[in-house]
Amino acid sequence: MNVAITGGGGFLGRRLAKALLSDPAISRITLADASEVEPFSDDRRLAIRRADLRDAGAARALADGVDVLFHLAAVVSGQAEAEFDLGMAVNLDATRSLLEAARAGNRRPTFVFTSSLAVFGPPLPGVVTEETAVHPRSSYGAQKAMGELLVCDFSRRGFVDGRVLRLPTVCVRPGRPNAAASSFVSSIIREPLNGEPANCPVGRDLELWLTSPKAVVANLVRGAGLPGDALGEGRIVNLPGVTVTVGEMIESLARVAGHGAAGRITFNSDEKVRRIVASWPARFDVARALALGFTRDNGFASLIEDYLSTEGRRAP
């Protein structure tokens, strides 16, 4: 099986590739990224390719002969809000280019599209399902919602076999803060664990809907492996997550790493960030996802444990 991953240089793309390499049925994995990717495995099935998917030729070259395409590449929420045209070009146009490339290949590849809880916004019901209307309150959310419609229509027409997975906010992301409005969600756990300060731009009462990278990778693999019949015409799945307030996250951090760690967090509000993140729902009914065999984290503490174990560490 020939697999391609866009945004493959990101930490999720690399973790997904590592997970897929353990499957002997996979003969080739191409990681495509707009940025340079440092090699991280000497498995000969792995190829790394620099590609700007806004270019139809690059999209076509990547999709050529592929059985499964994971489309993770995106301009994140904060950046798509700050740079509207860039967000449209990458989050909408490149998704379309890739779908067109997959269609042109005439093989009807499996197309796994990572969407986001950011497609939702107020007014929100108490509990969100796949039958809840999307009202994005960010350009990122609007672009992801358009991408969803593209994947669904391309699937309905038989051009691709699409799966739209709506991710909760991923926490704890490794590395440095990024331009996502939700970047702080990882920072307020990661930086204190590393002995560094972090700022929380929202209040302690704000509820979030979170997933570990580990669960995301498992769910991406599950999404690709599901038979199309199991999904039926509804190609969209809200992935499972954990509902937690900022305050509860910090209490959990204190239990794992002590009050000193939790004390490294400051609370200077940032209205731009708060407006976007507070528009996202935090409570979902994920019955559909669970029935389809997607996995969920076992409470917020397991997200901290996933981070520590991935970094090869134990709780301090």
Added chain:
Amino acid sequence: MNVAITGGGGFLGRRLAKALLSDPAISRITLADASEVEPFSDDRRLAIRRADLRDAGAARALADGVDVLFHLAAVVSGQAEAEFDLGMAVNLDATRSLLEAARAGNRRPTFVFTSSLAVFGPPLPGVVTEETAVHPRSSYGAQKAMGELLVCDFSRRGFVDGRVLRLPTVCVRPGRPNAAASSFVSSIIREPLNGEPANCPVGRDLELWLTSPKAVVANLVRGAGLPGDALGEGRIVNLPGVTVTVGEMIESLARVAGHGAAGRITFNSDEKVRRIVASWPARFDVARALALGFTRDNGFASLIEDYLSTEGRRAP
């Protein structure tokens, strides 16, 4: 006030222009259409322009200096299903070009976008509202849903002052059948009234959600005139309609024009048409629209009356 109407050569565009010409506050109306439009008024405020809006230059020329833009141009449902790329180019790309043109003008024009009940599809709740998820089961519906997201995000960002009006199926359209999957909805009334045969490709029990052209024109004018504050962040309105079965439509026709007229209808099913039209909802809660001052037809008989009076006729 300077107004432009795309798809202005269509019967709705022409009727809208006529209605707007009665408003002395309007200084100019430009009707843009991809096809030749026969002049229908010698009012000097009216200009007719041939324009292919997929061309960014044409879109920009049209939007230049405009205060209100009615974007009615579209490839209809049956044609967008048969010619996927054409539907994408007109229903998605031209909508985006026009929004970008309006944004470039830096005047934040009012942008009235005609969407459709076709954005919805199964699974459907008993009654559809603005909080119901869209699950389009046609490329036309998917393209309109993407257009809605564009108009909403361009509005949120302050590029345009958008209003998305989701139209019920319009009945009775004058003229000849077109490539819309719903074309028969007008044909089974119009052709018998004109002494001609018509075929109904769906069963008598199918429920439809209909509006007269008269109500659409009144609601387009209302949509443009509404203060943006009245809409708030939710730019989408499901316009009022009439719920009626095909059987009830034919009974109504028989009451107006006799059983001879109703006898001109044949029932040869067409699965392609049925699949699209049966995916649309027929029952809506339009409390939001009514609260905003949109109008509704007074039962299906008034749709027949609107047609006859517009054609300068009385019931035979």
